[in-house]
Amino acid sequence: MSGIIDIKDLCFRYSQENEELDLSHIDLHVNEGEWLAVIGHNGSGKSTLAKAIDGLIAPEAGEIYIDGEKLTDQSLWNIRKKIGMVFQNPDNQFVGADVEGDVAFGLENQGIEREEMHARVKEALEVVGMQDFAQHEPVRLSGGQKQRVAIAGVLALRPKIVIFDESTSMLDPEGRMQIISLIRQLNKKEGFTVLSITHDIDEASLADRVIVVDDGKIIDDSLPQDLFQKGNQLIEIGLDVPYPQRLKGELAQRGIDLPQEYMDEGSLVNWLCRSILKN
Amino acid sequence: MSIHIEKLNYVYQSGTPFSHRALTDVSLDIADNTYTAIIGHTGSGKSTLLQHLNGLLKPTSGSLTVENNKITAETKNKELNDLRRHVGFVFQFPEAQLFEETVLKDIAFAPKNFGKSDEEAEQIAVKMAKLVGLPDSVLQKSPFELSGGQMRRVAIAGVLAMEPQILVLDEPTAGLDPKGRLEMMEMFDRLHKEQHLTIILVTHQMNDVANYADHVIVMEKGRVIADSQPAEIFSDPEWLKAHHLGLPQTTAFAAKLQQQGVPFKTLPLTEAQLAAQLADMMNEQGGGLRG
Amino acid sequence: MDKMLLGRYINGDSLIHRMDPRAKLFLSFYFIVIVFLCNNWQTYVLMAALVLLFIKLSDISLGFFIKGVRPLIWLILFTVLLQIFFSSGGNVYWQWGPFTVTDRGLLNAVFVFCRFVLIIFMSTLLTLTTTPIEISDGLESLLKPLTKIKVPVYEIALMLSIALRFVPTLMDETTKIMNAQRARGVNFGEGSLIKQIKSVIPLLIPLFVSSFNRAEDLATAMEARGYHGGEGRTKYRKQEWKQNDTIGVILFIVLTAALIFLRS
Numbered sequence: 001m002s003g004i005i006d007i008k009d010l011c012f013r014y015s016q017e018n019e020e021l022d023l024s025h026i027d028l029h030v031n032e033g034e035w036l037a038v039i040g041h042n043g044s045g046k047s048t049l050a051k052a053i054d055g056l057i058a059p060e061a062g063e064i065y066i067d068g069e070k071l072t073d074q075s076l077w078n079i080r081k082k083i084g085m086v087f088q089n090p091d092n093q094f095v096g097a098d099v100e101g102d103v104a105f106g107l108e109n110q111g112i113e114r115e116e117m118h119a120r121v122k123e124a125l126e127v128v129g130m131q132d133f134a135q136h137e138p139v140r141l142s143g144g145q146k147q148r149v150a151i152a153g154v155l156a157l158r159p160k161i162v163i164f165d166e167s168t169s170m171l172d173p174e175g176r177m178q179i180i181s182l183i184r185q186l187n188k189k190e191g192f193t194v195l196s197i198t199h200d201i202d203e204a205s206l207a208d209r210v211i212v213v214d215d216g217k218i219i220d221d222s223l224p225q226d227l228f229q230k231g232n233q234l235i236e237i238g239l240d241v242p243y244p245q246r247l248k249g250e251l252a253q254r255g256i257d258l259p260q261e262y263m264d265e266g267s268l269v270n271w272l273c274r275s276i277l278k279n
Numbered sequence: 280m281s282i283h284i285e286k287l288n289y290v291y292q293s294g295t296p297f298s299h300r301a302l303t304d305v306s307l308d309i310a311d312n313t314y315t316a317i318i319g320h321t322g323s324g325k326s327t328l329l330q331h332l333n334g335l336l337k338p339t340s341g342s343l344t345v346e347n348n349k350i351t352a353e354t355k356n357k358e359l360n361d362l363r364r365h366v367g368f369v370f371q372f373p374e375a376q377l378f379e380e381t382v383l384k385d386i387a388f389a390p391k392n393f394g395k396s397d398e399e400a401e402q403i404a405v406k407m408a409k410l411v412g413l414p415d416s417v418l419q420k421s422p423f424e425l426s427g428g429q430m431r432r433v434a435i436a437g438v439l440a441m442e443p444q445i446l447v448l449d450e451p452t453a454g455l456d457p458k459g460r461l462e463m464m465e466m467f468d469r470l471h472k473e474q475h476l477t478i479i480l481v482t483h484q485m486n487d488v489a490n491y492a493d494h495v496i497v498m499e500k501g502r503v504i505a506d507s508q509p510a511e512i513f514s515d516p517e518w519l520k521a522h523h524l525g526l527p528q529t530t531a532f533a534a535k536l537q538q539q540g541v542p543f544k545t546l547p548l549t550e551a552q553l554a555a556q557l558a559d560m561m562n563e564q565g566g567g568l569r570g
Numbered sequence: 571m572d573k574m575l576l577g578r579y580i581n582g583d584s585l586i587h588r589m590d591p592r593a594k595l596f597l598s599f600y601f602i603v604i605v606f607l608c609n610n611w612q613t614y615v616l617m618a619a620l621v622l623l624f625i626k627l628s629d630i631s632l633g634f635f636i637k638g639v640r641p642l643i644w645l646i647l648f649t650v651l652l653q654i655f656f657s658s659g660g661n662v663y664w665q666w667g668p669f670t671v672t673d674r675g676l677l678n679a680v681f682v683f684c685r686f687v688l689i690i691f692m693s694t695l696l697t698l699t700t701t702p703i704e705i706s707d708g709l710e711s712l713l714k715p716l717t718k719i720k721v722p723v724y725e726i727a728l729m730l731s732i733a734l735r736f737v738p739t740l741m742d743e744t745t746k747i748m749n750a751q752r753a754r755g756v757n758f759g760e761g762s763l764i765k766q767i768k769s770v771i772p773l774l775i776p777l778f779v780s781s782f783n784r785a786e787d788l789a790t791a792m793e794a795r796g797y798h799g800g801e802g803r804t805k806y807r808k809q810e811w812k813q814n815d816t817i818g819v820i821l822f823i824v825l826t827a828a829l830i831f832l833r834s
Contacts, residue, residue, distance in 0.1 A: 335749050376747060376750035
């Protein structure tokens with residue numbers, strides 16, 4: 001079956017002087033509508049992978065297919081229409097002078113008619129809940145709001161895939177939760193294929209599948225709940241240990257017998273209540 | 280070194296059409312050798328308050344006393360320098376302040392500014408690099424060749440090199456990966472315990488407040504709305520919610536258990552505390568069953 | 571840094587705010603030219619009356635405009651003093667070596683002062699009532715004929731608008747880095763000249779580094795959003811020339827005629 005993203009034996013290095021490959025023989029298959037989380041510690045090559053998928057860097061070897069179309073110099077601009085990217089730093093991706101101007105930027109690049117542009121900008125701002133800020137300049141927005149504007153800018157282009165490259169890492173807890181729930185909405189309700197590159201355990205736990213990148217290689221590909229069982233090893237691969245897992249560790253140290261399998265917060269609360277309030 | 284702040288007010292661009300009040304009647308005390316967390320939303324006045332601690336801003340009215348240095352609106356800029364020697368300030372994303380050719384020179388920059396000879400400054404720099412866990416091999420490298428996490432350590436070493444007694448940290452772990460965050464927080468804890476630094480931490484991470492601080496100040500709209508210990512602040516989830524502040528994960532988790540009927544005398548703050556309480560409850564249960 | 575008023579937009583919905591930026595840009599430049607027609611009391615009074623009328627129409631308090639003069643006050647005083655001490659002709663009130671104070675000189679000094687103030691008020695009015703993006707859009711459209719001679723007007727306008735967009739961000743960044751270096755014992759603007767020049771390095775290098783990083787990020791983000799040059803791009807914003815703009819232009823033509831008539 002062909003997926004929306006198919007990567008075959010992709011290799012890349014930033015500079016010919018580098019002895020090591022920055023991406024080394026990557027094979028990846030992503031299904032349409034899937035939410036794939038990409039994790040790895042800083043410098044593992046996960047953002048490089050995202051840039052390669054969007055054709056922002058040229059691979060040394062290997063092939064990338066997006067929606068069945070091979071990524072080449074000729075197909076590049078067409079493929080970019082199918083992919084939207086939201087980056088890490090809210091300030092460094094705000095091109096427009098105000099919110100609506102920024103959302104319109106991608107549309108202007110595609111030469112969309114003005115009427116159509118106004119309709120799409122309005123619609124996209126409504127999806128991210130920023131319609132009341134259309135005329136605001138970036139200085140008057142919080143980091144989370146700027147990221148929502150960046151997402152609107154992507155949505156207005158109606159791509160099939162949205163890539164979030166550590167988009168929540170510079171936000172405060174409130175902004176972070178807003179963006180995570182927005183990603184969830186885009187994937188579950190609007191049906192976008194989502195690739196989220198992240199360190200955030202809450203973000204990764206919502207994904208359908210998680211791949212772990214280390215040293216430019218994919219070293220693991222599993223369901224979130226299987227990955228989370230690894231406990232303290234997660235820290236080494238650039239993720240936090242989920243809270244229930246941490247608590248289980250502490251309890252085990254105090255001689256409490258717990259079920260082996262992964263428990264999310266709800267199931268651990270239930271298990272604890274059952275064991276404490278038996279009578 | 281202790282800090283005493285009395286009725287401090289600060290107005291930005293006072294006397295212009297853009298003037299606005301950032302701090303209103305702030306009074307508080309920070310004792311020597313404590314670990315204080317300041318929490319509050321963006322725009323609550325946290326950053327403005329921090330900048331006073333370092334003499335980057337002067338009160339519009341009221342006063343700030345660090346040990347014996349009293350700062351008021353009338354204080355001359357020259358005297359602020361004295362304050363800066365005692366208070367080290369690690370800004371958000373401090374790696375942005377690096378500029379020297381080598382890591383060593385960058386760390387030695389502050390002591391040189393404060394009158395140390397080149398040799399003395401370098402000696403201090405080597406010591407501080409070790410203290411923040413930088414390997415010797417990076418000392419002669421350009422700071423711009425290092426990874427993000429290491430650059431941040433260089434910047435922090437550069438602040439510690441002033442040998443301050445008070446260390447102010449403005450969201451020092453922002454943008455780091457979980458491992459980097461943990462290592463960084465453990466490092467500050469070590470500095471607090473081993474070097475006896477008074478630490479003032481501004482953070483959004485309630486877990487860090489619960490794990491490390493012994494004093495919490497909550498700010499809102501330029502005022503101090505709470506000033507007490509973590510255990511007390513986090514014992515009132517309703518109040519925190521009303522002020523749009525979160526709970527540490529442990530406290531939130533325990534609150535869920537409490538709703539299901541698990542009896543807690545006090546809500547725990549850290550995993551270890553929670554696990555201990557739960558283990559006790561389960562052992563009582565077990566004991567009861569056996570008996 | 572915060573005291574810079576030029577380039578600061580104040581939100582509003584006045585007659586002046588609603589004018590087409592092209593009209594405002596053109597008339598502001600035109601105003602600067604015709605100020606030089608003024609050479610007696612009548613002409614200056616007329617111009618001042620006009621500027622005050624516009625300020626009134628903009629619903630922005632006069633205080634903002636007076637603040638706008640402040641950063642340039644030394645330049646103005648210098649020019650005024652030159653006029654006072656180095657003019658010749660008319661009755662001599664005082665003389666010492668090369669310095670002469672004459673009635674003509676005093677009068678000229680007053681006029682020079684008025685000219686400065688009028689020009690500053692008018693350009694402040696433009697920037698207070700027009701968003702930076704409107705200004706760059708307006709410029710782009712006024713300069714469009716130049717594309718015929720292969721001037722990359724579109725790219726210049728985009729550059730300008732991005733530059734304007736990043737002014738507040740860079741100001742913030744500058745303040746932050748200055749604070750960080752102050753905390754490390756740098757005293758900006760104190761000590762000997764050499765010391766002061768030296769103190770700029772810890773500010774400039776971090777600023778360059780962060781600006782380059784930003785530029786790289788921004789370029790990547792723009793490319794990811796499909797930017798590949800000005801060709802085939804459409805524009806989201808439309809500029810509308812309205813009746814008020816025409817009235818404005820007519821007003822200025824009448825004004826020019828009146829100035830020519832009144833000047834001596």
